Amino acid sequence: MTTGRLPTGLIAVTSLLLLLLALGAALSHSFIQPGNLLNVLEQATDLAIVGLGQTVVVLTGGIDLSVGSLISLLAVLTSGLIDSDASMVLPVVAGVIVLGALLGAINGLTVVWLRVHPLIVTLGSGAVLQGITLLYAKGPVGGVPDGFDFLAYGRVLGLPVAGVAVLLVFVIAALLLRLTPFGRYVYAVGDDPVAASLMGLPRRRVLVVAYAVSGACSALAAIYLVARFGSGQPYTGANYTLASITPVVVGGTVLAGGRGGVMGTLLGAYLVAVLNNLLNFLDVSSQMQLVVQGLIIILAVSVVIDKRRVVA
Amino acid sequence: MRRRIVVSGLAAVFALASTGQVMADGYTGAPRTFLFNPATKLCFSDTAKYKKAGPYTLGFSNAGLGDSWRVVMLHSMEKAAAEHKDKIAHLLITDAGHDDAKQVADIQDLVARKVDLLIVSANTEKAVDPAVTRAMRAGIPVVMVDRRVQSNNFVTFVTASDAMMGRLFAQWIVEKLHGKGNVVILAGQAGSSPSENRVGPAMEVFSQYPGIKILDTVYSDWSPVKGKQVMQAVIAKYGHSIDAVWSAHGLQVPGSIEAFLEAGFKPGEIPMHTTADVNGPLQMALKYKIPMLEIGYPPAMGGVAINVALQVLNGARVPCTYQINSQIALTDGDATASVKPDLSIKDEVVPDGPADMLVTGGMGPGYNPSSYSVDYPK
Numbered sequence: 001m002t003t004g005r006l007p008t009g010l011i012a013v014t015s016l017l018l019l020l021l022a023l024g025a026a027l028s029h030s031f032i033q034p035g036n037l038l039n040v041l042e043q044a045t046d047l048a049i050v051g052l053g054q055t056v057v058v059l060t061g062g063i064d065l066s067v068g069s070l071i072s073l074l075a076v077l078t079s080g081l082i083d084s085d086a087s088m089v090l091p092v093v094a095g096v097i098v099l100g101a102l103l104g105a106i107n108g109l110t111v112v113w114l115r116v117h118p119l120i121v122t123l124g125s126g127a128v129l130q131g132i133t134l135l136y137a138k139g140p141v142g143g144v145p146d147g148f149d150f151l152a153y154g155r156v157l158g159l160p161v162a163g164v165a166v167l168l169v170f171v172i173a174a175l176l177l178r179l180t181p182f183g184r185y186v187y188a189v190g191d192d193p194v195a196a197s198l199m200g201l202p203r204r205r206v207l208v209v210a211y212a213v214s215g216a217c218s219a220l221a222a223i224y225l226v227a228r229f230g231s232g233q234p235y236t237g238a239n240y241t242l243a244s245i246t247p248v249v250v251g252g253t254v255l256a257g258g259r260g261g262v263m264g265t266l267l268g269a270y271l272v273a274v275l276n277n278l279l280n281f282l283d284v285s286s287q288m289q290l291v292v293q294g295l296i297i298i299l300a301v302s303v304v305i306d307k308r309r310v311v312a
Numbered sequence: 313m314r315r316r317i318v319v320s321g322l323a324a325v326f327a328l329a330s331t332g333q334v335m336a337d338g339y340t341g342a343p344r345t346f347l348f349n350p351a352t353k354l355c356f357s358d359t360a361k362y363k364k365a366g367p368y369t370l371g372f373s374n375a376g377l378g379d380s381w382r383v384v385m386l387h388s389m390e391k392a393a394a395e396h397k398d399k400i401a402h403l404l405i406t407d408a409g410h411d412d413a414k415q416v417a418d419i420q421d422l423v424a425r426k427v428d429l430l431i432v433s434a435n436t437e438k439a440v441d442p443a444v445t446r447a448m449r450a451g452i453p454v455v456m457v458d459r460r461v462q463s464n465n466f467v468t469f470v471t472a473s474d475a476m477m478g479r480l481f482a483q484w485i486v487e488k489l490h491g492k493g494n495v496v497i498l499a500g501q502a503g504s505s506p507s508e509n510r511v512g513p514a515m516e517v518f519s520q521y522p523g524i525k526i527l528d529t530v531y532s533d534w535s536p537v538k539g540k541q542v543m544q545a546v547i548a549k550y551g552h553s554i555d556a557v558w559s560a561h562g563l564q565v566p567g568s569i570e571a572f573l574e575a576g577f578k579p580g581e582i583p584m585h586t587t588a589d590v591n592g593p594l595q596m597a598l599k600y601k602i603p604m605l606e607i608g609y610p611p612a613m614g615g616v617a618i619n620v621a622l623q624v625l626n627g628a629r630v631p632c633t634y635q636i637n638s639q640i641a642l643t644d645g646d647a648t649a650s651v652k653p654d655l656s657i658k659d660e661v662v663p664d665g666p667a668d669m670l671v672t673g674g675m676g677p678g679y680n681p682s683s684y685s686v687d688y689p690k
């Protein structure tokens with residue numbers, strides 16, 4: 001159903017990634033050092049995880065614009081409720097992941113019940129969640145015990161814990177999407193919702209679960225950011241709403257749904273992280289970094305779209 | 313013996329640091345907030361372990377640009393680096409665009425590029441703290457400038473004193489009014505630390521003089537437009553009974569002066585104002601004969617941070633908080649018993665310069681922020 005188109009995006013993002021790495025190796029000796037590349041692996045964590053949830057939603061033909069606010073809310077709850085008490089870490093982390101999934105599921109239920117476009121639903125719920133976040137915390141709140149930052153900065157055998165965990169999560173997600181009925185339904189629902197319903201696929205349940213997955217991914221990103229920053233802040237997630245769409249589309253997942261996959265998103269997140277890092281190493285000003293980033297996104301996506309046009 | 317080492321080390325720091333501020337005739341001595349500090353023991357950082365031979369690679373992780381103060385601060389830093397080309401091989405600058413996640417990654421990248429010392433202006437106090445702490449733990453000395461992190465995991469923090477500004481502004485007004493008169497407090501943004509940290513100490517000064525009456529405290533949000541609006545309301549209510557306007561900074565002062573002019577105040581009738589950093593209020597003080605006291609939060613601290621960084625790499629002890637000098641500039645004839653000018657506002661103003669430019673960057677005459685460029689070691 002999708003196998004014919006999937007590789008185009010993957011090939012595009014992989015070639016761009018390799019091109020950047022080769023360019024970096026040629027231009028800067030310190031860029032290509034393993035120490036730096038492992039840093040990049042770690043720096044891609046937040047974007048990759050949020051992008052994973054976003055990919056699943058986009059595959060169903062939807063979009064989740066509440067991820068930024070959801071990350072902010074779950075970040076302030078994580079550090080606010082742990083409040084530097086080591087015994088609270090496990091219950092709060094578990095609770096935050098469940099809460100993220102629940103709030104995501106509510107997004108999905110709203111889309112299904114009200115039959116309003118997910119863009120509107122999640123734009124609205126994002127505003128609600130940001131409001132609640134600010135009611136709970138006007139500034140940085142609470143804290144985490146020593147050692148919690150291991151999640152964000154920790155190394156085992158020299159490898160970044162977060163980066164390796166992300167890799168594992170993506171492999172599992174890719175397998176689930178390929179091998180389980182739910183995974184196949186996600187593609188079917190996104191490809192042609194009417195046909196999916198006529199075939200008797202559980203379209204509504206698939207949508208609710210997809211948004212729940214996005215919510216849970218936002219929770220994981222929030223926990224990672226709290227570990228990285230030492231506390232949650234009410235605008236911690238603000239940048240992620242739109243940023244989370246970049247790795248998705250760069251990785252070859254089509255916004256219309258039904259085509260694409262999570263491994264492309266992972267590579268898309270790596271591409272963004274490598275690009276930011278390389279531009280730093282080449283002393284490109286951050287103002288110029290934005291310009292280059294934007295151009296690369298358009299370039300990467302245009303390759304995919306072009307191919308689709310030919311196919312269509 | 314130990315004490316002598318401390319003192320000579322300090323003298324070296326200050327001597328170097330003060331050359332970074334090339335204010336024409338201003339005060340160039342050791343920071344007064346340090347000399348006048350009544351505590352007998354101050355916090356010092358021992359930097360012997362950071363001593364190494366140059367030339368050095370310095371990294372600067374900036375929170376971001378976006379306002380004129382931060383632009384001048386960056387220029388001041390580039391200028392100081394250019395002046396020390398013999399000691400500095402590279403000054404690597406990153407800009408986080410006011411994004412915590414990017415600043416954390418920027419700091420990691422600068423460490424990966426093997427900087428000898430990191431200068432950091434933190435986007436937020438808490439979020440950048442773990443990254444700064446990790447750099448310190450990895451043996452890289454960190455000098456904070458303008459915005460610190462929450463923990464004390466850095467070598468020194470280069471800043472200026474809000475409390476000194478607030479107190480001197482208030483003391484000058486009290487003495488100009490001979491202890492009797494009506495004062496309007498034109499604050500910045502409610503709840504913002506620079507505003508509160510200036511207003512609080514000012515009120516402690518005013519509260520010692522029963523003849524001083526605070527008519528109103530209004531908030532300008534650091535904006536001349538908002539400053540004008542709130543002052544129009546205050547002037548409508550109190551008119552000529554206003555004897556002084558205590559303003560927390562210079563950004564809102566042009567709005568206040570315009571409000572007085574539009575209410576029919578003639579040159580010479582507008583009450584005294586306090587101000588900081590900005591050129592426009594100084595131009596207006598001379599044009600409309602307004603008694604004015606300027607004490608800045610100088611963006612020259614960017615350049616000072618470079619000099620302090622070189623001292624750290626030279627193994628000199630530095631105070632944990634390095635409060636740089638703010639010049640005390642007054643309109644002629646307005647000195648009081650406690651507040652004597654380091655320079656005249658006549659000499660500090662850039663008469664033909666843009667009204668919104670900052671005059672306290674130590675950038676010398678002819679400086680234009682929009683076209684400035686210096687060949688610093690990249």
